[in-house]
Amino acid sequence: MNTLGTSFKITTFGESHGNCIGVVIDGCPAGLRINVDHIQKELDRRRPGQSSVTTSRSETDTLEILSGIFHGYTTGSPICMIIPNKSTDSSFYEENWMYPRPGHADFTAYYKYGGFNDNRGGGMFSGRITASFVIAGAIAKQLLSESLNIKILAYTSSIGGISISPTNLTEIIGEVDQNIVRCPDPVKAKEMINAIEKAKQEGDSLGGAIDCVAINTPIGLGEPLFDTLEGDLAKAIFSIPAVKAIEFGAGTKFSQMKGSEANDQYLVANGIIKTSSNNSGGILGGISNGMPIIIKTTLKPTPSIRKHQNTINIVNKNEKDLSTQGRHDPCIVPRAVPVIEAVVAIVLADHAIKAGFIKHVLEKLE
């Protein structure tokens, strides 16, 4: 339910308009020096109100540590961290709880929880819950980087039909955070920003896609038959609200390919076995093959729009014309970039520990 992973395990809690958003991280090896500034910086990349294309809800998302860190290091006991909710305005939700917003979880949540769910701002279904992923992901990133030199980079590859050409790692590393849509192609970035501004003015919203690359992954992450790396990455990424499609490597393009085009052939470069192409996205048989892991995620447009839509009164089933007020992102893709990175880091950390690539204690007894 609200716990993900088996070896590096996270449990999330909190609601959009409650006291806080939090996460318990269990299984992080002892002896990892925690860089708290890095966690906060990652939160800052996700936080609302960071630019003109994001929601106007203003939260500092300031990290508080409740447990699990001692003398600056992980101890082997569960790490609990929270961020408080400060800028909440629940008036729209209190007046409109009986009108499920199209595209949101309001309708399904109401039925699943018998109407007892906290609907304010989407409650636990709000994208705000992903701040907890970012916290846990920052720790996972530190662990992966420190232990295995694994780096995870995501970027916006498409918004509102504007897509970038295949890009290279240098561009990504240099450019992603240089613009407010986190797109490594500065020309396309401008087009995307314009498209978002236009949609915002029209009371509408835009969808898009995020590409993510993980480099320096060892050969052997992934546990067949069911706990494949693809399966676990997909399952975790589908926890991010708005995600509706996931592709690895050549992804949906495989349907038009021949085997002779699709197969990545083997060669030896500098004594290391590699593949000449990477259509498989670094995963074969559910197991990492040492090539970069390539994931594409499609996100639907933010469902909250000012444009009028049909809905019904969930109690008496009368029809209702609804314009969603409140504060929303006209396009969630830019803020989802650090979230995708975080989730990928969490899953890779889980698998790296499980497969024995990271020890349970990082440094030595004196």
Add this chain to the structure above:
Amino acid sequence: MNTLGTSFKITTFGESHGNCIGVVIDGCPAGLRINVDHIQKELDRRRPGQSSVTTSRSETDTLEILSGIFHGYTTGSPICMIIPNKSTDSSFYEENWMYPRPGHADFTAYYKYGGFNDNRGGGMFSGRITASFVIAGAIAKQLLSESLNIKILAYTSSIGGISISPTNLTEIIGEVDQNIVRCPDPVKAKEMINAIEKAKQEGDSLGGAIDCVAINTPIGLGEPLFDTLEGDLAKAIFSIPAVKAIEFGAGTKFSQMKGSEANDQYLVANGIIKTSSNNSGGILGGISNGMPIIIKTTLKPTPSIRKHQNTINIVNKNEKDLSTQGRHDPCIVPRAVPVIEAVVAIVLADHAIKAGFIKHVLEKLE
């Protein structure tokens, strides 16, 4: 690892060229009358050698029941079923174990298991393991149909770039098994068959896509935040060899849509709340909303091809030119159709029990 699910739980075993393929199904409610013929019929839809577009390996895949059925009903104890392997020819693999076939799991399996893996026919990584999914899926289908009238239908929507237009349920139900590619559009089916025959002659293979629909699903399947219906379906489907992308509802098309186009608006029809479109594919916030569940899966071309490819000797790293012999499907998509249905049934059964829609005992004490 080799166990999937929590309430309706399957554990698979067996290798392509070992004694058998088998599955243990745990958590199936007691009191389900098991139709053994239906299970065999589902296996027949998947079995090799069924048509001119499938592998020439000939297996009857005859079901044997080892446990869990008493007087024709499930008992609440684990159900174990197997099919024997009879038509195995391991000569190619014994001679070529040190040459990983491009696109297969040979390379990753070798490293993950230190060279101890049974490589014959791909061992546990062979598509043959999916016969165990079909067995478990047939039981899941019987359970879902009997308890909730849920029906699951998959069909080939694309092969080698030949794609069908959106279709309707009546066509699917009537046509899917009428042709050997399991495509409900008979004209496109012929084109697909021709394309496969051509690829086969060229020593090549084709990829494609399968659409799957589940109808009559209740509102409320799926456990947020991490055990979403999308996430669990995706994770399970990625266990099927060759799957590289998964989409729900409008899937990758969401990246080009506006919120006002993407959102499914609510209306009341015959007293029931529905949506006017189904872009969400029947799932909102990770929870089923009562509309048909729509899943598109992309499968890569069969990696085994006669065409020559580069590989390396995994021990001494010398390069090697390889033509994969053995018996293979020139396109795995048609045989994967019943497998997708089976996996979707398994996940829905798991969630339906977990969410309380199916009782642990189906009928009454006398």
Add this chain to the structure above:
Amino acid sequence: MNTLGTSFKITTFGESHGNCIGVVIDGCPAGLRINVDHIQKELDRRRPGQSSVTTSRSETDTLEILSGIFHGYTTGSPICMIIPNKSTDSSFYEENWMYPRPGHADFTAYYKYGGFNDNRGGGMFSGRITASFVIAGAIAKQLLSESLNIKILAYTSSIGGISISPTNLTEIIGEVDQNIVRCPDPVKAKEMINAIEKAKQEGDSLGGAIDCVAINTPIGLGEPLFDTLEGDLAKAIFSIPAVKAIEFGAGTKFSQMKGSEANDQYLVANGIIKTSSNNSGGILGGISNGMPIIIKTTLKPTPSIRKHQNTINIVNKNEKDLSTQGRHDPCIVPRAVPVIEAVVAIVLADHAIKAGFIKHVLEKLE
């Protein structure tokens, strides 16, 4: 690791001398009215400094709710609750971290976590972590009572060799909290108090045993073969520091019995099938049979004693004579009584949901 249960699932965090002790409760059905006073009252039964036979550490253990409650009801989202640590004095531990205290987890924790563990007051191994069990247990008790009228009662049956005779439910309900050792026999209670006072004066400590009874449990809790009710109760109870033995029903006495004495024979009373005796402690084949569930738990004496003991310097392996200072309970048994009740409640709630006896939503949609 720090998560227990599958349907009613708790995740704990915090250390004895850190910021707080906390727990996330996941899977509690929506629609349970939460009585916060009852939770606090249960915490008060466990809190340190409550009587002359407990530690002098003084904590109010005041409950704070971080998530999961809305309008006084559970919402279906994770409930997070914490109590702050206020009265911490870590001086002894800072000076003595290299001298593992005999009988404590210091030695094993040091090796398992490479010396990175927070050793102050035992860190996560402190009995203080059981406050989180009491919080979760109070919610489980409310759920079990509200849904199934299940009541769980524990009491001290033995301290320092002073044991009570078999007692009856009326006595237990009336007397348990009437004395500071929570023993329903007032005469024996006085003897126990005297024995504890004497041990305290000698700088020593005492062990004991706690009996626990759960009544009104339905027939059918427990999932064979491995998730038996006995197994899950035992596993959870062994999480309580100091527990070293667990018995169900006649327990260790079974080794001296004949089958004809041990078997509980069936009879019908008021139309209900019961057993004439209850040696099985309400569990047969790992499944509850409707009779009271009877559990006896043995706890070792508090390891912290002022009496001098041999230990070693864990770094240089020199021997050391140690007198454990700090604030400790001369006998932990009285404070463990509400903890045992809590843990039993958590396990029964988990099984009751899993077996379908409690619905996922407790009340109706309007």
Add this chain to the structure above:
Amino acid sequence: MNTLGTSFKITTFGESHGNCIGVVIDGCPAGLRINVDHIQKELDRRRPGQSSVTTSRSETDTLEILSGIFHGYTTGSPICMIIPNKSTDSSFYEENWMYPRPGHADFTAYYKYGGFNDNRGGGMFSGRITASFVIAGAIAKQLLSESLNIKILAYTSSIGGISISPTNLTEIIGEVDQNIVRCPDPVKAKEMINAIEKAKQEGDSLGGAIDCVAINTPIGLGEPLFDTLEGDLAKAIFSIPAVKAIEFGAGTKFSQMKGSEANDQYLVANGIIKTSSNNSGGILGGISNGMPIIIKTTLKPTPSIRKHQNTINIVNKNEKDLSTQGRHDPCIVPRAVPVIEAVVAIVLADHAIKAGFIKHVLEKLE
């Protein structure tokens, strides 16, 4: 349910009077050379009909390997092994299914599974299912011995009130299988045999206790807070039918001890930190401390007795006088000795892998 463990994971299936008893072992590291004779020898120690004090049901319990072994080594894929059932006589059960046998799971199984359970010979609740533990345990023993030199030895310490004095490892190793009750004290063994013979003649049965020792366990097995070594051992051991109490180290005697007697003090012997006594049974804070692990298990008398007992007709609730016919052990303790060893081995293997003491591949790639 029927799956135990997370890293070394077993899934059992089969019924007493069905086709077979079987087990799937998942997570066993690749590269373990499997000694099939040893597995069969362990099965022979458990098999029925082995001596005058066991049931007269005669089964050879001959091992069949279905998957997971290739060239004599484990491959990393699931190992499935079965033993067929050959000597079944279900006549008593077919005539008496409506009369639950006192002390058996008949009553609870009937209610839990709505009467659909296979009641013949107890079905899945039969002690015969423990043959699957012995198979998996034999592999776990080979793994533990090969990797860490861990040895696990159990023996009968008490039957029908006849108990042995504390014994030493040399005696246990030499004597356990020298007599049919598996008691290392030959004088007491004779008394026990006489007591069993007498009970058998009277149509009655006897309970008893088994002690188990595991040596050479490293420091650090066990995952607090909830996956303690004690908790996981207890949970697994309670899966063995007839087990009603579990103690570690001094066990129930702790209730009468003072801290100064109970604590195991530290000393250094040959450069290694040890404890002067081992009251803790090798486990502190739920984690192994390097001293021998000591477990005492109490088993109730076999419920099946010829002596007349009261039961009821489960359908119409009429009373019934029942004499259990069929073939039963007058005392199950001697045959449970290898089962206890097996279960302890399974749990230790699971924890040893989880804690990183055993690699996922045992030998090297060439």
